[in-house]
Amino acid sequence: MSADSSAPRVELPTDQELVLKVIPMPADCNANGDIFGGWVMAQVDLAGSVIPARHAKGRMATVAVNEFIFKQPVRVGDILSFYSSLTRIGRTSMTVKVEVYAERFRSQGQYIKVTEASLTYVAIDDQGQPRPVPKD
Numbered sequence: 068m069s070a071d072s073s074a075p076r077v078e079l080p081t082d083q084e085l086v087l088k089v090i091p092m093p094a095d096c097n098a099n100g101d102i103f104g105g106w107v108m109a110q111v112d113l114a115g116s117v118i119p120a121r122h123a124k125g126r127m128a129t130v131a132v133n134e135f136i137f138k139q140p141v142r143v144g145d146i147l148s149f150y151s152s153l154t155r156i157g158r159t160s161m162t163v164k165v166e167v168y169a170e171r172f173r174s175q176g177q178y179i180k181v182t183e184a185s186l187t188y189v190a191i192d193d194q195g196q197p198r199p200v201p202k203d
């Protein structure tokens with residue numbers, strides 16, 4: 068496991084929405100004993116869908132992971148907080164930023180940014196084809 072004593076403690080964002088909190092378990096570990104990156108990506112995909120789902124008002128699909136940065140390892144017992152905001156709304160697609168902050172076990176109240184990502188979702192119809200995002 069990597070040491071993180073040098074990882075900067077940061078403040079939580081105030082301009083983004085808390086969309087998900089989750090605690091990884093031992094079954095989510097990789098061979099290093101840290102949390103498997105694919106598990107983190109799955110949580111980010113779910114967290115990123117929350118704000119677009121409000122606009123899509125129906126079925127949608129992830130079309131692209133534009134950027135995904137694993138800044139610090141995630142560990143068993145971390146309390147993960149997923150913050151998100153809409154960065155672009157197109158005709159049928161929406162792009163969001165997702166940032167993930169960890170409170171390490173026994174260091175609750177201190178936050179480390181562990182992951183940041185940008186994802187694009189497309190509103191789809193019953194045939195799985197793109198449909199316009201409804202205007203609010």
Ligand SMILES: CCCCCCCCCCCCCCCC(=O)SCCNC(=O)CCNC(=O)[C@H](O)C(C)(C)COP(=O)(O)OP(=O)(O)OC[C@H]1O[C@@H](n2cnc3c(N)ncnc32)[C@H](O)[C@@H]1OP(=O)(O)O
Pocket residue numbers: 112113116120125126127128129130131156157158159160161187189191195196197
């Ligand atoms: C039954 C009840 C339901 C209710 C429900 C509520 C659910 C609320 C929670 C949902 C939770 C989802 C969270 C998990 C989501 C998965 O896990 S989805 C599974 C993984 N994704 C997939 O399987 C999708 C597979 N891909 C596809 O089916 C097709 O590519 C798509 C998505 C339908 C798009 O089709 P396409 O022909 O490529 O579309 P195209 O017209 O070229 O482009 C459409 C838009 O996508 C954009 N786009 C296309 N490619 C890219 C790219 N590479 N990069 C960026 N943007 C792109 C285009 O720019 C365009 O945007 P606009 O300019 O219109 O805004």
